Amino acid sequence: MSNKVNLQHNVSRILTVLALLFAFFIANFNVSAQDNQIKQTKIKTNPKNIENIVRTGTINLKKIDKNKDVKVFQCPMDWNVISDKAGKCPVCKMDLTEVALKKAKDNLVKHGFKAK
Ligand SMILES: [Zn+2]
Secondary structure, three states: OHHHHHHHHHHHHHHHHHHHHHHHHHHHHHHHHHHHHHHHHHHHHHHHHOOOOEOOOEEOHHHHOOOOOOEEEEOOOOOOEEEOOOOEOOOOOOEOEEEEHHHHHHHHHHOOOEEO
């Protein structure tokens, strides 16, 4: 009799532990689902976060020169491809050339782009 009670007691303890574990996993699962959602949102918003260095309209060079070194990187083929960082032109895949802000503006104006 006492054994049976003990067994029942143990079973209910095990069930409680299992229920807690289950709740824990569900909670974790929800968290990771949320994480995934955040990651997916980040991936979705990433293309907007990556600065488009192919400039259109009136090109604001001072705004592009984020580090204020009065220099920017410009594609020698596509004048409107300007970045504050070294890199490759997404249009022609050439390396961007470091030029003074004024030079970049001259290049743009000379080739019919609007710059300020
Ligand atoms: Zn280019």
